[in-house]
Amino acid sequence: MTGRLYLDTAAAAPVRREALEAAWPYLAGAFGNPSSHHEFGRGPAEALTDARARVAKVLGTRATDITFTSGGTEADNLAIIGMALGARTQSRAQAQGRAGTVAPPRRHIVTSPIEHEAVLASVEFLTRVHGFTVTEVAPASDGTVTPEALTAAIRPDTVLVSLGYANNEIGTVADIPTLARLAHEDGVLFHTDAVQAAGWLPLSGLGADALTLAGHKVGAPKGIGVAAIRARVPVEPLIHGGGQESGRRSGTENVALAVAFATALELAEAERVEAAARVRAIRDEFIAAVLAAVPGAFLTGSPDARTPNHASFCFPDTSGEAVLLELERLGVTASSGSACAVGSDEASHVLTALGIDAEVAQTSVRFTFPASITDEQGRRASEMLTTAASRLTQRYA
Numbered sequence: 440m441t442g443r444l445y446l447d448t449a450a451a452a453p454v455r456r457e458a459l460e461a462a463w464p465y466l467a468g469a470f471g472n473p474s475s476h477h478e479f480g481r482g483p484a485e486a487l488t489d490a491r492a493r494v495a496k497v498l499g500t501r502a503t504d505i506t507f508t509s510g511g512t513e514a515d516n517l518a519i520i521g522m523a524l525g526a527r528t529q530s531r532a533q534a535q536g537r538a539g540t541v542a543p544p545r546r547h548i549v550t551s552p553i554e555h556e557a558v559l560a561s562v563e564f565l566t567r568v569h570g571f572t573v574t575e576v577a578p579a580s581d582g583t584v585t586p587e588a589l590t591a592a593i594r595p596d597t598v599l600v601s602l603g604y605a606n607n608e609i610g611t612v613a614d615i616p617t618l619a620r621l622a623h624e625d626g627v628l629f630h631t632d633a634v635q636a637a638g639w640l641p642l643s644g645l646g647a648d649a650l651t652l653a654g655h656k657v658g659a660p661k662g663i664g665v666a667a668i669r670a671r672v673p674v675e676p677l678i679h680g681g682g683q684e685s686g687r688r689s690g691t692e693n694v695a696l697a698v699a700f701a702t703a704l705e706l707a708e709a710e711r712v713e714a715a716a717r718v719r720a721i722r723d724e725f726i727a728a729v730l731a732a733v734p735g736a737f738l739t740g741s742p743d744a745r746t747p748n749h750a751s752f753c754f755p756d757t758s759g760e761a762v763l764l765e766l767e768r769l770g771v772t773a774s775s776g777s778a779c780a781v782g783s784d785e786a787s788h789v790l791t792a793l794g795i796d797a798e799v800a801q802t803s804v805r806f807t808f809p810a811s812i813t814d815e816q817g818r819r820a821s822e823m824l825t826t827a828a829s830r831l832t833q834r835y836a
């Protein structure tokens with residue numbers, strides 16, 4: 440695979456050697472259970488505490504807010520279902536304590552139709568099984584949820600708002616501090632899925648009650664994620680058992696992957712400002728070259744407020760699948776959108792929610808650059824795409 444250009448880091452970023460090296464002692468010699476009170480448990484317990492503190496520092500939050508999970512999907516489930524049910528349990532308890540004086544539990548959730556499946560399916564579960572209601576705020580055609588639209592959607596019975604920080608398919612970045620503040624003004628909890636923002640956008644000072652991350656987007660191995668949920672917010676756990684992770688997620692902790700995650704996140708954060716500026720310039724040139732070279736191509740998502748490594752297009756005059764195949768032949772790997780739903784040939788729910796015709800949405804191609812991309816590689820990607828497009832245009836003409 441040497442020489443191939445990998446432009447699908449939104450699906451998985453290359454694993455960092457430092458993350459693996461940091462994890463290795465806890466996969467090999469230091470095998471003890473971090474809950475054990477004897478000598479063998481001590482090292483893993485300290486490593487876990489340290490990893491939690493390091494993640495909290497990057498997020499500008501407290502170590503007690505951090506729950507390690509199996510990935511982004513579980514983190515989203517825990518944040519959304521955990522906080523919604525936690526608030527309900529709390530208000531029931533209050534009602535029992537002070538009969539007649541407490542407002543009925545809030546059971547309305549606000550989200551948007553362009554969220555990741557992990558968010559949408561968690562909300563759907565709450566509506567189907569627990570009788571919550573939901574409002575999906577319609578985003579603008581570039582994927583932006585405006586403050587006005589959010590304010591209009593919040594009701595007196597809204598318990599939680601969940602809006603993504605950076606969209607995985609179209610790269611659009613939300614103004615989380617403003618949206619979180621609006622939710623708080625109405626006493627509503629705010630969650631943001633920051634899986635695609637990590638390593639590219641600031642993760643601290645956002646003002647969210649809960650923020651979720653996945654390790655394999657920042658250079659940790661797959662199978663680790665984080666739900667950072669303020670410790671004072673009641674959370675109903677999804678996994679029950681021995682009470683690990685402050686009772687929020689039972690089960691023996693994956694010490695090695697927690698350490699790998701902390702290491703990868705710290706490195707991604709240390710490189711972030713420099714990488715974002717450099718990659719944004721390469722990405723902008725790539726977008727301009729593609730739009731100039733491919734007849735009918737258009738950018739999806741916001742031209743300005745987007746993650747610096749993200750370029751996504753529809754190619755209505757060709758076929759997205761054909762573009763990808765031709766690029767594969769030329770040594771460039773991209774993707775047709777999200778890799779997060781298994782075996783789906785359907786048009787993207789994100790693009791159709793933005794008003795793009797289902798047939799056109801099926802021609803979408805997403806390029807997400809690694810932080811290591813060079814100017815020369817960026818130019819090569821543009822050239823290859825131009826070559827692929829001209830071969831296909833001849834074929835489709």
Ligand SMILES: Cc1ncc(COP(=O)(O)O)c(C=O)c1O
Binds near residue numbers: 632664
């Ligand atoms: C925005 C977003 N949220 C959640 C997830 C799910 O994360 P995981 O694959 O770790 O379960 C992804 C995966 O790509 C994602 O892009």
